[in-house]
Amino acid sequence: MTSAGPTGGYDPRHFEQLFQVEAASFWFKGRSDLINWALDKQFPAARSFLELGCGTGYVVDRVRQIHPDWRLVGTELFEEGLDKARIRMPAGVELRQMDATQVPYDAEFDVVGAFDVIEHIEPAPEVLAGMFRAVKPGGGLLITVPQHKWLWSEADVAAHHVKRYTKKELRAEITAAGFEVVRIASFVSVLLPAMMASRLLKKDAGNVEEELDMAAPINKACYAAMRLEGAMIRAGLNFPAGGSLLAIARRPA
Numbered sequence: 566m567t568s569a570g571p572t573g574g575y576d577p578r579h580f581e582q583l584f585q586v587e588a589a590s591f592w593f594k595g596r597s598d599l600i601n602w603a604l605d606k607q608f609p610a611a612r613s614f615l616e617l618g619c620g621t622g623y624v625v626d627r628v629r630q631i632h633p634d635w636r637l638v639g640t641e642l643f644e645e646g647l648d649k650a651r652i653r654m655p656a657g658v659e660l661r662q663m664d665a666t667q668v669p670y671d672a673e674f675d676v677v678g679a680f681d682v683i684e685h686i687e688p689a690p691e692v693l694a695g696m697f698r699a700v701k702p703g704g705g706l707l708i709t710v711p712q713h714k715w716l717w718s719e720a721d722v723a724a725h726h727v728k729r730y731t732k733k734e735l736r737a738e739i740t741a742a743g744f745e746v747v748r749i750a751s752f753v754s755v756l757l758p759a760m761m762a763s764r765l766l767k768k769d770a771g772n773v774e775e776e777l778d779m780a781a782p783i784n785k786a787c788y789a790a791m792r793l794e795g796a797m798i799r800a801g802l803n804f805p806a807g808g809s810l811l812a813i814a815r816r817p818a
Contacts, residue, residue, distance in 0.1 A: 575685055575725050577645040582778070584621045584649040590777045591784050592753070595791030596680065596809070597627045599752055600707060602799055603813050604628065604676060607747060608705040611675035612636065615699055617665045617692065618682035622650030622658065629657050638674070640665070668695025676700065678707040681809075683738075684726045693742035703818035706744050710735060712751060712810045716761065735812055744814035751807030755794045756787060760808045 587593040604611065612635050616625045619639030629637055640663040641647050647660050654660075663669070665679065666688055677696045683689040696706060710730045711721070717729055732749050739746055753760060779787075798804075 575643070577643040580621060580643070580645045580649055584653075586778045587621065587623045589784065591788035591791055592777055593623055594788055595795065596709060596752070597624055598792070599795055599798065599811055600624060600678070600680065600709070601627060601631060602795070603707055603811065604678075604705075605631075606799075607813050608676050611705065613674045613676070614638070615670065615674040615677045616640070617663075617668070617677070617679040617696065618642070618685075619650060619660070620646045622646075622653045622660070624678070624680055625658055626650075626654050629654060633657060636674075666691040666695065668692075668699050670695075670699035672698070672701045674700050674704060676705040676707065680707075680709045681711065683708065684710045684728055684730065685724075687727050689727075690738055690741060693738055693744075697743045697816055700816050702816055704816050706739065706812070706814040706816070708735070708739065708810075708812040708814075710810050710812075712807055716808065720763075730810055732810060735810055739812055739814050744816055747813040747815060749810055749812045750798050751804040751809070752794060752798060752811055753791070753808030754804035754806060755790045757806060757808055759787075 604614070614625070614628055614635055615638045617640050619625050619641050622639055625637055625639040628635070637658040638661065639650060639658055640661045641650070642662065642664055644662060647662060650658075650660050665682060665686060677700045679692065679696065683692050686692055700706060711726065712730055712732075714729050714731065721729065736746050736749055794804075
C-alpha cells in the first residue's frame with residue numbers, strides 16, 4: 566500500500582512503524598494468506614511474479630518463502646520502503662525504485678500484483694494499463710483495495726487514499742485495462758463490524774500502522790477470524806460486504 570502517482574501518495578515516514586508491525590499483524594498475515602492462495606490456485610504454472618508498490622517487501626517475501634525458485638521483482642516509489650525490504654530480503658528478490666504509473670516491462674511476468682496500492686493513485690487506470698503490458702498473454706493479475714465508500718473516514722485521509730472501491734468500479738477499471746475478471750471477493754468481512762466501529766467512531770485520524778499495533782490476544786483472535794473467513798472464501802463463499810476487495814483476473818492469451 567505504498568506506491569504513488571502524481572496526485573496520490575503515502576507518507577514514507579510510516580515505513581519504520583509498518584516494518585515493525587506487519588509481520589505479526591493479523592491483517593497483513595490474513596491478506597497475504599489470501600493472496601498466496603489465489604496465486605497458487607488460479608495460476609499454478611506461474612514461475613515469475615511482479616509486485617508494484619511492494620513497500621517493505623512483506624507480501625513478496627511471503628511469496629519468496631513459498632516459491633524460492635521463481636523470478637520475483639518488487640517495485641516501490643519510495644527508497645525508505647526499499648531500504649526495509651532489503652533488510653527483510655537480503656537476497657532472492659529484485660528490488661527496484663519505480664513509479665507505478667510508469668511500468669517499463671513488456672510481457673515478462675506470469676503474474677503481476679498490487680496490494681492496497683491503486684487507491685492511493687489518482688490515475689489508477691495508468692497503473693492497470695502498465696500491469697497489462699507487464700504480464701504475459703494468459704498470465705494473471707491480483708489486486709487488493711479498500712471497499713465501500715460509506716466506510717470512508719479520517720483513517721483514509723491519514724493513509725493518503727484517493728478513494729475506496731465498489732466491486733462494480735474495480736471490475737470496470739480492470740476490464741477497461743484489457744483483463745478478464747475471474748473473481749472479485751470481499752474480505753475483512755467477519756471483522757467488518759469491529760472495523761466500522763474503529764473507523765467511524767474514532768475521533769482522531771491516527772494512521773493504519775497505529776491501528777494495527779494491538780495487544781497480542783486481540784491480534785490473535787482477529788487472525789483466527791481472518792483464517793476462518795479465508796477458508797470460507799476458498800470454499801467459494803462470496804461475502805456481500807467487507808473492508809477490502811481481492812480481484813483475480815487474466816490477460817487474454
